[in-house]
Amino acid sequence: MFGLEYPPIDNLVVWPDALFEGTILGFNKIALISLLAMLIPAAIFFFSKKDLVPRGLQNVAEGAVELVEKEVILPAIGPDGLRYLPLLLSVFLFVFFGNIFEVIPVFQMPANARMANPMFLALMVLVVFTFIGFKYNGAKFFTDIAWPPDVPVGLRPLVGFIELLSTFILRPFGLAVRLFANMLAGHILLVTFGVLCIAVASGWLFPLLALTFPMLVLLTGFEIFVSFLQAFVFALLTAVYIGLSLHPAH
Amino acid sequence: MLLLLAAEAAEEAGEAASNPILPDMSEMVWGVLSFALLYALINYVLLPPILRARNDRAATIQADRDAAEAARARAVSASAEVDDQLSGVRAEAAELVDEARAEAEAERQRLVARAEREVNAMQEIADGEIEREREEAMVSLRPQVADLAADAASRVMGRSVDASAAGPAIDRVMNS
Amino acid sequence: MSVLATIAAEAVELAQSELPAADQKGIAGAAGAGMAYGLAAIGPGIGIGYLVGQAVQAMARQPESAGTVRTNMFLGIAFTEALALIGFVVFILLKFA
Numbered sequence: 437m438f439g440l441e442y443p444p445i446d447n448l449v450v451w452p453d454a455l456f457e458g459t460i461l462g463f464n465k466i467a468l469i470s471l472l473a474m475l476i477p478a479a480i481f482f483f484s485k486k487d488l489v490p491r492g493l494q495n496v497a498e499g500a501v502e503l504v505e506k507e508v509i510l511p512a513i514g515p516d517g518l519r520y521l522p523l524l525l526s527v528f529l530f531v532f533f534g535n536i537f538e539v540i541p542v543f544q545m546p547a548n549a550r551m552a553n554p555m556f557l558a559l560m561v562l563v564v565f566t567f568i569g570f571k572y573n574g575a576k577f578f579t580d581i582a583w584p585p586d587v588p589v590g591l592r593p594l595v596g597f598i599e600l601l602s603t604f605i606l607r608p609f610g611l612a613v614r615l616f617a618n619m620l621a622g623h624i625l626l627v628t629f630g631v632l633c634i635a636v637a638s639g640w641l642f643p644l645l646a647l648t649f650p651m652l653v654l655l656t657g658f659e660i661f662v663s664f665l666q667a668f669v670f671a672l673l674t675a676v677y678i679g680l681s682l683h684p685a686h
Numbered sequence: 687m688l689l690l691l692a693a694e695a696a697e698e699a700g701e702a703a704s705n706p707i708l709p710d711m712s713e714m715v716w717g718v719l720s721f722a723l724l725y726a727l728i729n730y731v732l733l734p735p736i737l738r739a740r741n742d743r744a745a746t747i748q749a750d751r752d753a754a755e756a757a758r759a760r761a762v763s764a765s766a767e768v769d770d771q772l773s774g775v776r777a778e779a780a781e782l783v784d785e786a787r788a789e790a791e792a793e794r795q796r797l798v799a800r801a802e803r804e805v806n807a808m809q810e811i812a813d814g815e816i817e818r819e820r821e822e823a824m825v826s827l828r829p830q831v832a833d834l835a836a837d838a839a840s841r842v843m844g845r846s847v848d849a850s851a852a853g854p855a856i857d858r859v860m861n862s
Numbered sequence: 863m864s865v866l867a868t869i870a871a872e873a874v875e876l877a878q879s880e881l882p883a884a885d886q887k888g889i890a891g892a893a894g895a896g897m898a899y900g901l902a903a904i905g906p907g908i909g910i911g912y913l914v915g916q917a918v919q920a921m922a923r924q925p926e927s928a929g930t931v932r933t934n935m936f937l938g939i940a941f942t943e944a945l946a947l948i949g950f951v952v953f954i955l956l957k958f959a
Contacts, residue, residue, distance in 0.1 A: 445706050445958045453712065460712055467716030474720035474727075481732035486739035488746060497736055511933045522729040529728075530721050551707055552714035557721070610944045617947035620706070620954070669940045676937065706958055707951060 448627055449549055449620070469547040473533035504528055504671060512675035513682060520678055523564065527557065528671040535619055535663035538626070539656050546619040546663070551612070558612035561674050562604065569681030580684040611673060618666050622659045629655055832856045869893055895956035902949020909942040 453462035477500075484493035504525045509517045534547035548554050569577035581603050582596035629652040636644045835856055836848065873890055881889075917935035921928040 445954070449706050450710075456712075460715055462712035463716065464713065466710070466713040470713070470717045470720040474724040478724060478727050478732060481728065481736065484736070486735050488739075488743055494739075498740065501733070501736060501740075507929075507933065511930060522733055523725065525733065526721065526725040526728050530724055547713075547717070550713055551709035552711075553717040553721075555709050556714050556717050560721075610941075613951055614940060614944050614947055616707075617950045618943075621947075621950055665936070669936055672933065672937060673940060706954055 442631060443627075445624075448624065449545075451545075465543070465545060466547050466550050466552065469534060469537045469543060469545065470553060472537070473530050473547060476533050477529040500529065501525060503668075508668070508671050508675045512672055513679035516682065517675065517679060520675070524671050524675055527561075527674055528667050531557065531615065531670045532664060532667035535667055536660070538619065538623055538663060539659050544626075546623055548615050548666075549619040549623045551616050554612040554615040557615075557670070558608035561611060561677060562608040564674075565677040565681040566604070568678055569684065572682055573684055577681065577684060607677060611670065615666055615670055618662060622662055625655055626652070626659060828856070865897075869897065891956045895953045898956060899949050899953040902952070903946050906942050906946035909945075910939055913938045913942060 451465040453464045454468075455461075455463035480493055481497050484497040485491070487494060490498055501521070504521060505518065508524055508528070509521060513520070530553075531548065534553055536546075537543040538546035538549070569581075573580065578600075582599050583592050587595050629648060633645060633648045633652055636642060636648055832853060872893070914935060917931050917938075920931045924931075
């Protein structure tokens, strides 16, 4: 239909190595975006002045800190969660800048639409919340997770199995898949409309461009929102899991 | 442990090269390196100055607010003092005004009384003068009146009437 | 149900047809992929709609607690949405893997 030539998915998400090809340090577009997702927030924080009256970049940096503090840590953990600010801020910034390259020209690819970064971050969150729970609650942490105290003894193996599965397998799986699938879906959506626009524009159907092009612009805006929201949700869920490890009673 | 898991996954990815779900090992290595560096930078280098700047700002704002509060309290007490002074001054002024008014009233009454006295005195003098002049006029007019009356009477009666004879009658009329 | 029956019938027809095995697998994968994502989108669609509706109602009734409600709404959306996203991943796996 419309002479639409949809590219195979490898052309959309798999990028060839530019440096160190074939080794474990193969440096491709995703690795470049990961590096930039580290460098850009670091530069924003580094070059923001530390004035009494914030201006310019300082507003951006302090806005990010305030957002993570007020909207992520305080509702999800409480005041004693403020010591995890560096971790949660790093997670938020890394995920957000990995996502936002989805709509930045030339790059047009979210780093998190590849499983590597989401999976690594999710496994790190698993390690972090297990470590925090064990550090502050000892072995009681595992039994508290496995079954609420008033569960009858006969049911404990079943409940414990389900709860441990849900905590240690489904939580990181859900975290990773949520981020990955959201960004991959957004990327495929943008590619689909981009391909559609090109296919329509070259033929006699070009008046249809009046429909497809605004839609592409609209979806680009929507993907900016999704980029932010997914970073926010990732940080929020990390905070919620840390909070549940700190105070397993509720 | 994690890296082993990831390595396994990556090996599988190597077998099925086109699987878009499985992570790519080199991408994950770069992701781990980037994130670890970002976390280290934020934790040790980038975040503390910003938090310090924010605390400084909060402290400055608090200090300024305290200073403003103190200044306000000072202003309130000063204005209360001024009000006190002002009301004292006002009472004093009212007292002075009352005093002055009473004095002025007394002075006025004194003046009025003196003026009345003077006027009365002058009137008495004038009354006496008028009376005296009237009497003088009577005395000076009397002979002429007597003559005129005698003349008139003689004409009426057809015979001469002596003025001196008529004198008592004239005196009676004029004094009545 | 009839849709499922149709797909099953098509699969049997495919198996009996002359196409090479790889093509058959590809066609069956594509059909299954569509089904997987379509079915996976139903539940979360209803769930997120209900969730956001209730959240908006709560915010309208108590605007002063809008911040907390919004945070919890995003959490709920994140959990509900995961199901649809797993469907999407299955779609990708069936279609491309």
